[in-house]
Amino acid sequence: xxxxxxxxxxxxxxxxxxxxxxxxxxxxxxxxxxxxxxxxxxxxxxxxxxxxxxxxxxxxxxxxxxxxxxxxxxxxxxxxxxxxxxxxxxxxxxxxxxxxxxxxxxxxxxxxxxxxxxxxxxxxxxxxxxxxxxxxxxxxxxxxxxxxxxxxxxxxxxxxxxxxxxxxxxxxxxxxxxxxxxxxxxxxxxxxxxxxxxxxxxxxxxxxxxxxxxxxxxxxxxxxxxxxxxxxxxxxxxxxxxxxxxxxxxxxxxxxxxxxxxxxxxxxx
Amino acid sequence: xxxxxxxxxxxxxxxxxxxxxxxxxxxxxxxxxxxxxxxxxxxxxxxxxxxxxxxxxxxxxxxxxxxxxxxxxxxxxxxxxxxxxxxxxxxxxxxxxxxxxxxxxxxxxxxxxxxxxxxxxxxxxxxxxxxxxxxxxxxxxxxxxxxxxxxxxxxxxxxxxxxxxxxxxxxxxxxxxxxxxxxxxxxxxxxxxxxxxxxxxxxxxxxxxxxxxxxxxxxxxxxxxxxxxxxxxxxxxxxxxxxxxxxxxxxxxxxxxxxxxxxxxxxxxxxxxxxxxxxxxxxxxxxxxxxxxxxxxxxxxxxxxxxxxxxxxxxxxxxxxxxxxxxxxxxxxxxxxxxxxxxxxxxxxxxxxxxxxxxxxxxxxxxxxxxxxxxxxxxxxxxxxxxxxxxxxxxxxxxxxxxxxxxxxxxxxxxxxxxxxxxxxxxxx
Amino acid sequence: xxxxxxxxxxxxxxxxxxxxxxxxxxxxxxxxxxxxxxxxxxxxxxxxxxxxxxxxxxxxxxxxxxxxxxxxxxxxxxxxxxxxxxxxxxxxxxxxxxxxxxxxxxxxxxxxxxxxxxxxxxxxxxxxxxxxxxxxxxxxxxxxxxxxxxxxxxxxxxxxxxxxxxxxxxxxxxxxxxxxxxxxxxxxxxxxxxxxxxxxxxxxxxxxxxxxxxxxxxxxxxxxxxxxxxxxxxxxxxxxxxxxxxxxxxxxxxxxxxxxxxxxxxxxxxxxxxxxxxxxxxxxxxx
Numbered sequence: 013x014x015x016x017x018x019x020x021x022x023x024x025x026x027x028x029x030x031x032x033x034x035x036x037x038x039x040x041x042x043x044x045x046x047x048x049x050x051x052x053x054x055x056x057x058x059x060x061x062x063x064x065x066x067x068x069x070x071x072x073x074x075x076x077x078x079x080x081x082x083x084x085x086x087x088x089x090x091x092x093x094x095x096x097x098x099x100x101x102x103x104x105x106x107x108x109x110x111x112x113x114x115x116x117x118x119x120x121x122x123x124x125x126x127x128x129x130x131x132x133x134x135x136x137x138x139x140x141x142x143x144x145x146x147x148x149x150x151x152x153x154x155x156x157x158x159x160x161x162x163x164x165x166x167x168x169x170x171x172x173x174x175x176x177x178x179x180x181x182x183x184x185x186x187x188x189x190x191x192x193x194x195x196x197x198x199x200x201x202x203x204x205x206x207x208x209x210x211x212x213x214x215x216x217x218x219x220x221x222x223x224x225x226x227x228x229x230x231x232x233x234x235x236x237x238x239x240x241x242x243x244x245x246x247x248x249x250x251x252x253x254x255x256x257x258x259x260x261x262x263x264x265x266x267x268x269x270x271x272x273x274x275x276x277x278x279x280x281x
Numbered sequence: 282x283x284x285x286x287x288x289x290x291x292x293x294x295x296x297x298x299x300x301x302x303x304x305x306x307x308x309x310x311x312x313x314x315x316x317x318x319x320x321x322x323x324x325x326x327x328x329x330x331x332x333x334x335x336x337x338x339x340x341x342x343x344x345x346x347x348x349x350x351x352x353x354x355x356x357x358x359x360x361x362x363x364x365x366x367x368x369x370x371x372x373x374x375x376x377x378x379x380x381x382x383x384x385x386x387x388x389x390x391x392x393x394x395x396x397x398x399x400x401x402x403x404x405x406x407x408x409x410x411x412x413x414x415x416x417x418x419x420x421x422x423x424x425x426x427x428x429x430x431x432x433x434x435x436x437x438x439x440x441x442x443x444x445x446x447x448x449x450x451x452x453x454x455x456x457x458x459x460x461x462x463x464x465x466x467x468x469x470x471x472x473x474x475x476x477x478x479x480x481x482x483x484x485x486x487x488x489x490x491x492x493x494x495x496x497x498x499x500x501x502x503x504x505x506x507x508x509x510x511x512x513x514x515x516x517x518x519x520x521x522x523x524x525x526x527x528x529x530x531x532x533x534x535x536x537x538x539x540x541x542x543x544x545x546x547x548x549x550x551x552x553x554x555x556x557x558x559x560x561x562x563x564x565x566x567x568x569x570x571x572x573x574x575x576x577x578x579x580x581x582x583x584x585x586x587x588x589x590x591x592x593x594x595x596x597x598x599x600x601x602x603x604x605x606x607x608x609x610x611x612x613x614x615x616x617x618x619x620x621x622x623x624x625x626x627x628x629x630x631x632x633x634x635x636x637x638x639x640x641x642x643x644x645x646x647x648x649x650x651x652x653x654x655x656x657x658x659x660x661x662x663x664x665x666x667x668x669x670x671x672x673x674x675x676x677x678x679x680x681x682x683x684x685x686x687x688x689x690x691x692x693x694x695x696x697x698x699x700x701x702x703x704x705x706x707x708x709x710x
Numbered sequence: 711x712x713x714x715x716x717x718x719x720x721x722x723x724x725x726x727x728x729x730x731x732x733x734x735x736x737x738x739x740x741x742x743x744x745x746x747x748x749x750x751x752x753x754x755x756x757x758x759x760x761x762x763x764x765x766x767x768x769x770x771x772x773x774x775x776x777x778x779x780x781x782x783x784x785x786x787x788x789x790x791x792x793x794x795x796x797x798x799x800x801x802x803x804x805x806x807x808x809x810x811x812x813x814x815x816x817x818x819x820x821x822x823x824x825x826x827x828x829x830x831x832x833x834x835x836x837x838x839x840x841x842x843x844x845x846x847x848x849x850x851x852x853x854x855x856x857x858x859x860x861x862x863x864x865x866x867x868x869x870x871x872x873x874x875x876x877x878x879x880x881x882x883x884x885x886x887x888x889x890x891x892x893x894x895x896x897x898x899x900x901x902x903x904x905x906x907x908x909x910x911x912x913x914x915x916x917x918x919x920x921x922x923x924x925x926x927x928x929x930x931x932x933x934x935x936x937x938x939x940x941x942x943x944x945x946x947x948x949x950x951x952x953x954x955x956x957x958x959x960x961x962x963x964x965x966x967x968x969x970x971x972x973x974x975x976x977x978x979x980x981x982x983x984x985x986x987x988x989x990x991x992x993x994x995x996x997x
């Protein structure tokens with residue numbers, strides 16, 4: 013009895029968290045007039061709204077932009093984050109404490125402070141409306157360094173010393189020994205970085221004005237807020253559904269990794 | 282050490298990919314930015330082709346303004362980022378002053394033949410309207426989209442009105458009758474009209490400002506850097522709109538977040554412009570009939586009802602390397618032939634004084650009777666005042682509008698007064 | 711051999727140091743400098759001394775945005791803790807399909823905020839939104855979720871809870887699962903009731919997670935942008951004007967770079983202060 017009650021609550025909860033997405037999908041497949049009466053499934057499904065979206069905005073292009081930008085950032089963060097993480101965990105150099113302090117400082121610094129000047133930098137560098145503006149400011153971050161540092165500490169020092177004796181340079185040690193043994197950390201940092209850069213909207217809105225360079229969340233946002241959708245609800249929802257689709261697909265296959273990564277990033281706070 | 286080349290490669294490929302085609306900034310090439318409205322793109326393409334085919338000198342390439350939240354934002358970003366074109370044809374009249382003051386625009390009246398050409402095309406009121414505070418002219422009046430009422434003829438006929446209401450009282454009366462017939466299923470699903478209930482400053486260009494112009498016979502908000510809108514017309518407009526919201530004649534919710542309320546006969550009128558014709562004809566349900574009517578005016582109003590014209594003008598940036606050739610190209614855009622093509626392709630009115638007298642245009646109006654009310658309205662159109670902080674002032678007015686008209690927290694007198702005070706502070710900065 | 715070991719670490723941290731100097735140090739210093747100027751990027755900078763500070767202190771919109779953030783946090787944080795704990799507790803019972811439920815609750819966390827915002831804008835519609843249709847269907851009056859100035863921020867808080875609670879359910883669950891069973895059993899033997907068990911056994915174990923909810927949600931509350939930007943534009947009556955939205959408007963609608971920097975500086979300072987006090991408070995509590 014108690015158990016069925018619990019199951020009921022949990023199922024109701026699932027409905028609350030999942031149904032709105034189903035509704036969104038159904039509405040995006042329905043003609044405009046049918047939406048107000050929609051409950052679960054569209055009565056006469058059609059892809060009309062989707063073709064309208066593709067007509068009006070370069071959605072496919074923005075998907076590629078997002079993929080490209082997020083991928084490059086993720087690769088950069090993993091490379092540079094692991095470099096500094098390695099230096100902090102296994103190498104000796106002056107100013108380690110200062111560096112640590114700097115890293116923590118950047119992580120706690122609210123972005124409200126640096127938003128305007130960073131934009132002005134982009135203007136002065138002539139990076140506005142280029143991929144550089146989207147990528148370079150995010151190429152390194154403190155969280156990845158902390159995570160790599162922590163993970164690398166658990167790697168036995170003997171392994172590293174042995175490699176040094178063999179004559180490996182520190183960089184080879186990092187990439188040939190540490191990386192293969194740190195896959196969980198790499199996956200975690202990778203997913204967190206990829207997701208957060210994928211979902212970032214404020215910065216692209218500020219530095220990118222050309223439609224062909226916009227990231228997907230940015231393009232869909234401006235589409236939903238601006239007048240291009242001609243006040244058609246179904247079209248807006250179709251655009252939103254298109255944006256949600258890639259992530260939901262990835263999530264369907266890799267839920268475990270998503271959940272684990274994002275949860276552990278929280279634990280580091 | 283294999284990683285460093287990879288990093289360099291990544292960075293280099295970023296740079297290469299980010300190099301969007303750098304505009305050919307040689308003297309022979311003129312870059313023209315058109316609005317990204319589909320019809321205007323077609324028009325721009327035609328005009329540019331005609332020019333390039335007929336001209337062995339400077340070639341013109343055009344591109345639509347990149348899409349952003351508003352093209353005004355996009356232009357500002359281009360100015361800031363130094364990526365401006367030579368000619369831009371969708372400059373909102375209220376924006377140009379800011380750029381002119383910063384020295385980014387060419388004072389066109391210094392170009393040979395300009396004044397003669399412009400006086401032949403536009404009447405003196407219009408020329409005065411676009412003259413900057415320093416006496417120079419930085420923008421050429423190009424096109425207007427007068428704001429009028431689009432009316433659902435069936436809805437009005439169903440409550441016994443053969444013609445749409447013309448005065449405030451008539452309007453309120455019709456509104457009450459529509460509300461009366463609207464209670465269904467316990468919730469209000471029909472209203473006389475709707476205007477966007479957002480506080481963003483430019484929304485007022487489509488409700489408050491046109492009504493103010495109609496009531497005041499085209500008066501300014503700001504003149505010679507002084508606030509002149511603290512008057513009975515502004516207060517009257519606020520009062521009228523407030524009455525509409527207080528009585529539930531206009532809904533407070535954001536109807537734009539769902540399907541088109543006008544075409545689904547949920548609202549009887551909307552403040553809109555000629556662009557609506559194509560949209561309405563495309564999406565209207567069978568049997569749906571609509572017409573256009575001037576804005577409602579106060580009961581004791583005499584003379585014509587003015588309105589706001591969403592004036593868009595042509596400007597030339599100082600980065601242009603070949604100003605004389607650019608001016609020649611602009612002339613082709615606003616020649617009689619160019620204006621006629623604009624009208625035919627985009628259904629937007631060129632700002633010419635002979636719009637209703639020139640046989641070329643009369644032909645067009647005969648073919649497109651729905652445009653006739655707009656053409657007739659074009660004599661009574663005003664654009665925004667020349668003031669570099671106009672947007673901030675509209676923002677202040679908009680906030681007072683929201684507080685008074687939509688949420689009833691202030692009386693119209695208070696609201697307009699507070700707006701005037703805020704505007705004075707803004708003008709001082 | 712020894713020499714290369716000494717230099718390499720510096721090579722390794724060099725990119726980070728350069729990045730830090732260019733993208734953090736310079737902006738912070740420049741931001742500080744901008745506060746004393748008026749600048750719209752296209753015209754030359756104008757030194758105005760303390761005028762921006764004077765304007766800030768008299769700026770109703772600035773204080774309103776702070777109030778809005780407070781309203782958001784006061785609703786969002788308790789709601790999130792209660793809902794997350796509730797579901798985590800449910801999931802902590804001996805039930806099957808935990809993976810399925812967890813995945814369902816976590817779904818909104820991974821989906822982009824833009825999608826969520828567009829979706830909820832429809833749910834919150836006054837006449838035709840799903841929520842109000844359900845309400846009128848069961849005979850309750852419609853609620854002006856996004857058009858009532860007293861409720862709008864709360865509506866956003868509810869949406870934010872819906873989006874993020876999955877993460878905290880997972881975290882609370884992990885915390886709950888670390889509580890050794892024998893503690894509950896011995897408490898049962900001593901005759902403790904459910905509330906006492908919760909207060910003295912469960913709560914201390916999940917305290918770190920609670921703390922994290924509070925800090926992350928606070929930062930999130932001050933970072934709200936896309937939600938008001940898409941759903942309400944900051945209205946109605948400025949009730950959803952968030953700090954970031956205000957900076958954005960000042961900086962990128964009007965290009966008041968000096969004033970926007972001043973706002974950024976003060977908001978950043980306030981955030982740091984709030985988090986500092988939250989940390990102190992929690993540290994006191996756990997002693």
